[in-house]
Amino acid sequence: MKRFLPLFLLLSLCVALCGCAEPAPEAASDKVQIVATVFPAYDFARQIAGERAEVMLLIPPGTEVHSFEPTARDVTRIANADLLVCNGGESEAWLEELLEGQDGARSVFYMLDCVDALEEELKEGMQASEEEEDGEEGPEYDEHVWTSPVNAQRICRALTDRLCEADSDGEESYRTACDEYCAQLAQLDEAFREVTDGAARRTVIFADRFPVRYFVEEYGLDYYAAFPGCAEDTEPAAGTVAFLIDKVREEQIPAVFYIEFSNEKMADIIAEDTGCEKLLFHSCHNVSADALREGVGYLELMRGNVISLKEALG
Numbered sequence: 001m002k003r004f005l006p007l008f009l010l011l012s013l014c015v016a017l018c019g020c021a022e023p024a025p026e027a028a029s030d031k032v033q034i035v036a037t038v039f040p041a042y043d044f045a046r047q048i049a050g051e052r053a054e055v056m057l058l059i060p061p062g063t064e065v066h067s068f069e070p071t072a073r074d075v076t077r078i079a080n081a082d083l084l085v086c087n088g089g090e091s092e093a094w095l096e097e098l099l100e101g102q103d104g105a106r107s108v109f110y111m112l113d114c115v116d117a118l119e120e121e122l123k124e125g126m127q128a129s130e131e132e133e134d135g136e137e138g139p140e141y142d143e144h145v146w147t148s149p150v151n152a153q154r155i156c157r158a159l160t161d162r163l164c165e166a167d168s169d170g171e172e173s174y175r176t177a178c179d180e181y182c183a184q185l186a187q188l189d190e191a192f193r194e195v196t197d198g199a200a201r202r203t204v205i206f207a208d209r210f211p212v213r214y215f216v217e218e219y220g221l222d223y224y225a226a227f228p229g230c231a232e233d234t235e236p237a238a239g240t241v242a243f244l245i246d247k248v249r250e251e252q253i254p255a256v257f258y259i260e261f262s263n264e265k266m267a268d269i270i271a272e273d274t275g276c277e278k279l280l281f282h283s284c285h286n287v288s289a290d291a292l293r294e295g296v297g298y299l300e301l302m303r304g305n306v307i308s309l310k311e312a313l314g
């Protein structure tokens, strides 16, 4: 009997070592697997889920959100997710097609469903494609719901409910994290209200795409913009340039906005012609790879917008 003992020990040791060197796939999926399509969905999910989940951003950082097409790897990731957090709407039509082809075991959460959706608006002076102009397919909803910090709180609360359903053991942790995060969002909202309440003017000019309709509606601002929020073509046309330059002069606007990953052409032309400033207003649609690595979130980006807005309304 005694001579078998070392062999038994050796075997146990071997099993233990192998177990360490090659963790079983199940060990990695102890955490809730969340796949998020756009950056705000990703950020809200990780703020609330914390250590209990692995959150993956599907649309690569630094890329153009509207021309995204999933790779074979993305399809697998979506199939394996416990919870899919997405925006919903026209620019995620690819996702609807994909989900139809997969069995629907996972839970799908749409940010667009959490708020009162606003229809896309073609504002006076806006340069739109023919498609955008005839609106043949009926009214389209503006998808950039997260740009209002009040909406962001609604989205986070609804997402928390969904997380609690998916992983009831984590309920206390999710609710605590959500309360803390929503308190910061409420402070952000308050900061925007301070800026807009005390402002000398109420009109903002986006010499760029305009993905922040929910934001301006929230704070009662008026706007002019060069292109619709999801416009593909952002080459400045003479008529659009002239219209916006007139508005800057008429209302003595001190600064026009451009958005992240813009070619900034329209903003450059207007700033040069009128002598106004050009400032970044980050729509939080997507972030750069560096920003993602550094853990930059919606809150930091929006706090930058508080400063820009103050200057533009001054």
Ligand SMILES: [Zn+2]
Pocket: 065, 066, 091, 143, 144, 211, 229, 230, 285
């Ligand atoms: Zn968009």
